Amino acid sequence: MKRRCERALTPPGISFAAERRWFAAGLVLAALWSLRFVPGYLRALGALYETDRLTGERSLLEGAVMPPFAEVLGSALAGFPVLALAMVFVAVFHYQSHVRGSRSILLMRRLPDRWELHRRCLAAPLLGLLAAAAAALALWLLYFAVYRLATPQECLLPLSRPDPGRFLP
Secondary structure, three states, X not given: OHHHHHHHHOOOOOOHHHHHHHHHHHHHHHHHHHOXXXXXXXXXXXXXXXXXXXXXXXXXXXXXXXXXXXXXXXXXXXXXXHHHHHHHHHHHHHHHHHHOOOOOHHHHHHOOOOOHHHHHHHHHHHHHHHHXXXXXXXXXXXXXXXXXXXXXXXXXXXXOOOOHHHHOO
């Protein structure tokens, strides 16, 4: 049953398991790239303190403010949009695979379910896109929690709420 479901997610002749391995490798690379947040955060956190040369004691600088989260995060999550863009190319590759070689596009057009071609070509890339978005969101939430919880409260800028009157004429 599992094999039949996997075959229904990709065009004939394309291995779902191989595509899954390539996607997992891309996901791991994007997650590793996101670890750039850690040294950036530690650098920004270290700038909030001064160290006494004689005693080696660290103390919080007066009036020190942590940079905004978006600035500290920087391009740490940039690997996930790249992975999502790769899924677009995978979808194009799936459509092209029906035209090349055995020309299975002719068979796909004769099937009673006219959406079968699109389902086979778009299912795996859409699953990959959703997985990349979920992983990026999970890491964003994790990094934001670290930012909010590990930074001294007096150094954080208050979360601002948009003023609804600001947008009115």
